Amino acid sequence: MSRLTSKNRKYFRFPGRNIILFISVNLLIFLGISCGTTGDIRDTIIYDKSSYYYIDFKEYPSDRSRLPIGIFDSGTGGLAVLNDLLGYELPGGGSELAVSDSIANGGLRDESFIFLADLANMPYGSYALENNSDLLIEHVIKDVQFLLGNKYYQSGMTADFSTDKSQVKAIVIACNTATAYGLDTVRRFLQQAGLDIGVIGVIDAGAQGALGAFSQDENGSIAVLATDGTVKSGAYPLTISTVKTKLGLRGNVQIFQQAGIGIAEAVDENIDFIDRSAFVPRSGYKGPADTGSGELKIDLSILDRYSFDMDNGAMLFEGEKLVPANMQINSVENYITFHLVSLMETMRNTEGVEPLKSVVLACTHYPFFEETFRETLMRLRNYQEEGEYLYRSLISEDLIIVNPALIVADQLHHMLDGNNLLNKTGKAKSEFYISVPNLVNRQIVLREDGSFTYEYKYGRKPGDIQEYVKYVPFSRSSISADILNRLSVQIPPVFDLIVRFNQDNDKTKYLDENQKISNQ
Template identity: 45%
Template sequence: MPLLKKAIGLGCALLLLHCSNAWRRGEVAVLHDIRDVMLKEKNSFFYIDTAAYPRHDCTLPIGVFDSGTGGLTVLDAIVRLDAFDNDDHRMDEDGDGRRDFQSERFIYFGDQANMPYGEYASENNLPLLIEHIFKDLQFLLGNRYYATAQSRSPSTDKSPVKAVVIACNTATAYGKEAIERFLEAANLPIKVIGVIDAGVTGALDYYAPSADGTIAVMATPGTVSSNGYPQALRARMAALGYRGRIQLFQQPGFGLAGAIDGAAEYISPQAVSPRSGYQGPSFSHPQAAIDSVLLHRYGFDWSGHHMLYDGELSRPRALQINSIDNYIAYNLLSLLEQLRKAKVRQPLKVIILGCTHYPFYLNVFKARLAYFYNYQEKGDYLYRPYMAETIHLVDPAVRTAWELYDYLRAEQLFNAGDQPAGEFYFSVANRDNPEVECDETGNFTWNYKYGRRAGTIQEYVKNVPFSQSSLSIEILDRLKKTIPATYELIDRFSKENLKMSGIPAADR
């Protein structure tokens, strides 16, 4: 993976300014890499005592991280999996009526303060992205968290983990191999599971080894620019002996993951007109332009301020997308325009949902695909020649869950508890750090989020237990409806776990 190695190598080669907690203590900064800090700087907040780390302890929880809430779709696939016999651990297509991870504990972390990760590549700041990924890893391995955003000192009773699931395609693309090397150097026998290989394997299931076909990947701009999926597809086809010609198209979903997580740069339920600070597709976006010539094809919903614009509807100006459905419409049409212009011979049969946020809106993707399949101009079906009648939407989460199960079985790491349990944490801006730059909502400004330099190793964020204030009401309602099994774990954590004792009951 030349591009990934180049990007990761850039992050490794930088001489990084280490000021761990220097803003508190007035220390003189020294040069360090975040990985060195984790392994060597015993006085740092980010230090991990690897010699004392528990090894081969089946009672430890499984760690899962993402840049926001999208990884909860992966955790939900893990929690709900019933593809094995729980007595002998052999695969059973019909399941045995018992969830395969029914006795496991989980720790979920969403780096909400720094999301979405998919934009760091387009902002030319991959070293900062890689630093975030390693801080996510450090949180899962370590024992520190803040009881609330207002806490001045961290609590130290969080458990380490026995396996790590990177429930983020962008973090998998840029961080998985680097994390594996780090853990090997630290002599920590911890399995790291990503989502990209799972997505590719799931897509190839729909093709015979000799078949030709067309596959698409819809992912964040960062995942697309990493070329992680094309490289993984070629490797997997070679390993499995596939001889057919598979064309792969990628569509970068500018703003979609951020909109799903309610990031103000992409979506605002209160907005009634175009607003400053918007970063999503527009007429003038240099990488995600809304094509005015194709405006009638997108099928946008113009009601309820779901599209923001100046002027008349017939000739809108300063156009901005302001609903998740419209983001999906924009990105699907952009993908289909790629196929139409390429005049693909094999119709699109499989779309890999290469961002863990996207499966929340599986039904919207299906409805929009049906709309475009039946779309006509002057009596001709414009996109039908390039689309299979049934397009399979591949969510990598299920195969990711299978890989995790295989690992626990091989290493005899299944827990013997009686029911699953979870702890859920999100990052928030650390307002006690005077260097942090926040907007009026308390979130990082765009320039600070994506523009600050990697290497100033300090606590930009506080990782706190999930509470009602962590997410909007709309997102909470979506989680309750789309991933009820995981929402039940979140609810139980909020109401019963002692780590929530510092949060008022009404805010849990």
């Protein structure tokens, strides 16, 4: 931007005051967009009528049964939760999940959904690692604001927003980390706004599922596999203890937590943790390595126990397969293997350890790879060194793997039914949105691939109210081909809804045909 100096000021002499005033006003508007304001995002949403985030809650729809259900996650993992909501059946139901105009599955078949993936700000689990949990909570409130509001953008470069998005009748926080840090804050915010909207998290459901493996006096262990943020919050041990008391269980239930750093990130193709184009160790990698320390160290002395896939770029390393050096994990499966072996080693070195009865997949990205978790645990149960089963005594033969979403679906149906909010008039269309960097905001710092740099993402200050991101519809422009291919294979009913959103919904008519997601 050129400066108005004495040399060029003569060109603005008439009508000088008006032009200077015009420039000043527009500069202030630009600075407002770029720099934002300071304060509490909750107050901004409720009271600041000049803000993008403002919602007039007095005008919120009162007849809500036909409104959609809002779901959000830090990435695409929450789509696995949506898949289980679509597949929910009332007790005694026997229908299978069908991909059709009306998904015949039982209790939630007539509901529509608005899904938000805050991919630009993910992984949420790393905010605690970087001592910035307050910023995470601010992101969570902004996610809720999006679901409650009617605004969205067409792209990260669009200056004007659209206002025809439906508001929601209930919210599912399909993220364990967001539940751990933000659920109570969200409920207090809704109370402050005077809005009677039910909110369901996933941690209580995970705790209930984990304890379902125990009889009243039975001893055993529970493993919680979660993001680093969820582990650091302590929410799962506290909730499991509370639910155990409510259920009247009297046995010795031990809890082990394993921070699965890199798993969710690899599922969503985060470049800090996975790069499918790489075949040699690379700079900028932030996952486990043999040169790492603490929970991020690959222990070369137990390399056989990991049994990593060393081929086709799944593990980046120097040297030979049998004696690798500078190892970097580069596949979801190898991340899972690393963390399950780390968990087993922790248990093996714990005095008086009880056998593992249940494993909670306490990140909504993990159920995409539930079979990989199961198969790896069974491999470790049968793993031998010098004729001795190293981990067999630590893993119960009747081990269960808990996907909290199945219980969340039951809780959601119960809440809607109890408040006369079930949609009984026919199925509306579901919609899918994702966050992308706000390219109108000149303060953001991006990598060459267009994503936030790690330092910028986790170094932002809470209370600096800015539009860091824009929420835009799913499209081939906003989601990578690798993620779309995975979704089409792993959760075809949800993928079918995404395709219909791109092909049939008026909100995506602006997309070019090559940007629209299709079955081809």
